[in-house]
Amino acid sequence: MSQTKDGTENFESAANRSDSVAEFEDHRRGVLGQVQHTLHANPSLVPLIVLIVAIAVFGLLLGSKFFSPFAMTLILQQVQIVGIVAAAQSLIILTAGIDLSVGAIMVFSSVIMGQFTFRYGIPAPVAVACGLAAGTMIGALNGWLVSRVKLPPFIVTLGMWQIVLATNFLYSANETIRSQEIEANAPFLQFFGTKFNIGGAVFTVGVIFMLVLILVLAYALRHTAWGRHVYAVGDDPEAAGLSGVNVHRTLMSVYMLSGLICAFAGWALIGRIGSVSPTSGQLANIESITAVVIGGISLFGGRGSILGSLFGALIVGVFTLGLRLLGADAQWTFLLIGLLIIAAVAADQWIRKVSA
Amino acid sequence: MSDNVPIVEGRGIVKRYGHVTAIDHSDFELRNGEILAVIGDNGAGKSSIVKAICGATIPDEGEILIDGKKVNFTSPTEARDMGIEIVYQTLAMSPALSIADNMFMGREIRKSGFMGKFLRQLDRPAMEKFAREKLTELGLMTVQSINQTVETLSGGQRQGVAVARAAAFATKFIIMDEPTAALGVKESRRVLELILDVKSRGIPIILISHNMPHVFEVADRIHIHRLGKRLCTVKPGDCSMSDAVALMTGAMEPPKEVAA
Numbered sequence: 001m002s003q004t005k006d007g008t009e010n011f012e013s014a015a016n017r018s019d020s021v022a023e024f025e026d027h028r029r030g031v032l033g034q035v036q037h038t039l040h041a042n043p044s045l046v047p048l049i050v051l052i053v054a055i056a057v058f059g060l061l062l063g064s065k066f067f068s069p070f071a072m073t074l075i076l077q078q079v080q081i082v083g084i085v086a087a088a089q090s091l092i093i094l095t096a097g098i099d100l101s102v103g104a105i106m107v108f109s110s111v112i113m114g115q116f117t118f119r120y121g122i123p124a125p126v127a128v129a130c131g132l133a134a135g136t137m138i139g140a141l142n143g144w145l146v147s148r149v150k151l152p153p154f155i156v157t158l159g160m161w162q163i164v165l166a167t168n169f170l171y172s173a174n175e176t177i178r179s180q181e182i183e184a185n186a187p188f189l190q191f192f193g194t195k196f197n198i199g200g201a202v203f204t205v206g207v208i209f210m211l212v213l214i215l216v217l218a219y220a221l222r223h224t225a226w227g228r229h230v231y232a233v234g235d236d237p238e239a240a241g242l243s244g245v246n247v248h249r250t251l252m253s254v255y256m257l258s259g260l261i262c263a264f265a266g267w268a269l270i271g272r273i274g275s276v277s278p279t280s281g282q283l284a285n286i287e288s289i290t291a292v293v294i295g296g297i298s299l300f301g302g303r304g305s306i307l308g309s310l311f312g313a314l315i316v317g318v319f320t321l322g323l324r325l326l327g328a329d330a331q332w333t334f335l336l337i338g339l340l341i342i343a344a345v346a347a348d349q350w351i352r353k354v355s356a
Numbered sequence: 357m358s359d360n361v362p363i364v365e366g367r368g369i370v371k372r373y374g375h376v377t378a379i380d381h382s383d384f385e386l387r388n389g390e391i392l393a394v395i396g397d398n399g400a401g402k403s404s405i406v407k408a409i410c411g412a413t414i415p416d417e418g419e420i421l422i423d424g425k426k427v428n429f430t431s432p433t434e435a436r437d438m439g440i441e442i443v444y445q446t447l448a449m450s451p452a453l454s455i456a457d458n459m460f461m462g463r464e465i466r467k468s469g470f471m472g473k474f475l476r477q478l479d480r481p482a483m484e485k486f487a488r489e490k491l492t493e494l495g496l497m498t499v500q501s502i503n504q505t506v507e508t509l510s511g512g513q514r515q516g517v518a519v520a521r522a523a524a525f526a527t528k529f530i531i532m533d534e535p536t537a538a539l540g541v542k543e544s545r546r547v548l549e550l551i552l553d554v555k556s557r558g559i560p561i562i563l564i565s566h567n568m569p570h571v572f573e574v575a576d577r578i579h580i581h582r583l584g585k586r587l588c589t590v591k592p593g594d595c596s597m598s599d600a601v602a603l604m605t606g607a608m609e610p611p612k613e614v615a616a
Contacts, residue, residue, distance in 0.1 A: 242444055244461060
């Protein structure tokens with residue numbers, strides 16, 4: 001017997017024993033490799049650079065017309081809704097899902113807030129709370145179908161999009177609540193539209209909310225166990241489960257939070273357009289996904305930073321306003337956004353190669 | 357050592373899946389400070405019995421005693437809370453997260469005081485320090501960055517981190533499922549050394565492996581599983597590799613004195 005054992009020892013000790021397993025080899029890389037590595041570690045740098053370059057280029061072309069506190073904050077106001085919805089979308093996409101129902105949840109929540117106040121005479125704050133609760137519940141339903149029934153998020157939210165949108169039209173009877181009426185009877189509904197002026201820069205509560213929301217989420221994703229779990233679940237749900245993460249609870253929390261954020265977006269929508277209209281916000285789905293993708297969050301989950309989606313939304317805003325001020329056809333905006341989306345995904349693929 | 361109460365004892369464990377009996381009144385025993393290899397042909401039920409021990413499956417009959425006390429695990433998490441760690445064949449790591457994040461996945465350390473209590477902030481420096489210490493202890497060293505993502509590590513390095521994670525938190529024992537299956541010769545070598553290193557710290561190990569040379573090299577006892585039950589336990593010194601394979605495949609009857 002000992003013969004067999006010795007035989008093995010010999011052929012294996014031929015392999016150099018002193019070579020260690022977990023030695024962290026010195027990465028020798030050129031400038032390009034260094035750049036690739038830095039971007040891999042900080043995925044929101046790409047959109048930030050694009051954003052700064054875009055602002056600089058439009059600033060040079062348009063001068064003070066573009067490069068003013070007013071124009072800059074106008075961009076923030078224009079992207080606030082997309083920015084808030086993109087925050088919700090980012091959370092879902094980080095778990096390797098996609099949410100096609102964000103726009104529908106947003107509109108339906110705003111309709112609930114409006115109709116509860118005006119149809120039933122419920123005090124506006126209570127109606128708002130009901131709208132927020134409704135959004136959270138739809139999110140919970142999405143999460144349950146994804147996590148427990150194990151349906152693909154694309155299918156679940158595609159269905160939910162139609163269901164919620166149809167419910168929205170049926171319930172509201174396609175009625176718009178006019179802005180003047182809200183202003184006179186329930187100004188609380190327009191709270192997110194409250195403006196304040198700081199030296200020519202115009203901020204709204206909605207803009208501040210968007211910025212604070214993104215910062216809070218960025219903190220939670222990076223510095224809490226919950227955030228690490230969201231990334232782990234998006235990366236490999238099975239591995240996350242085996243290493244002790246409660247995958248179901250993580251997914252439920254993400255979908256519910258996403259629903260709640262969409263409902264807040266609905267409230268902000270009333271502030272932005274003044275009225276409650278069941279037909280508004282139809283582009284929120286595609287615009288939020290655009291912002292997330294341009295922001296460098298991987299559609300395969302587990303990679304990217306939520307700050308990136310804010311930058312993504314701002315890039316779209318800068319292009320839209322800049323090109324309009326230049327007098328270009330609006331189609332140029334869409335053309336450039338299309339290019340950016342493809343470039344962003346190509347950059348994502350390149351950055352991921354650092355792992356190979 | 358061997359006269360102590362076994363760390364794990366399984367008695368008459370049965371697990372059926374429909375008409376298939378995966379575990380058929382099998383016994384199991386892991387003693388203090390040993391490496392117990394579990395070998396068996398494909399479908400013999402060796403992973404079923406190990407799963408029953410760590411709570412991944414719930415046996416239909418029989419009892420499992422840990423340190424002489426009866427336990428009824430319903431999930432691997434419960435086993436983990438008792439200090440039983442598992443190194444899965446798939447490693448169960450998140451490639452996009454750092455070494456430190458992976459080591460603490462599911463049992464993160466929070467900061468004390470306001471930041472930890474109300475803002476639930478993770479204590480990164482403490483987690484990184486601990487992770488670095490554990491890797492150093494096992495000689496998995498010269499860590500340039502504990503914040504390196506796992507996907508940038510080689511197969512052997514990943515295995516090393518997975519073993520370090522298990523060794524860091526295990527207080528009872530560690531189960532390793534095919535730890536050398538995906539590795540090259542050199543890397544296997546290092547992982548085997550690592551396994552012996554963990555053993556020398558007094559943590560017993562259950563090693564599931566198909567690789568006979570590796571089993572014979574590190575194991576103190578070999579549990580041979582056949583047709584859903586423990587056929588016998590042999591000592592590597594008393595049995596040749598070809599005999600073990602013969603026992604495992606049924607080509608040979610177990611000698612009377614070691615039969616279970």
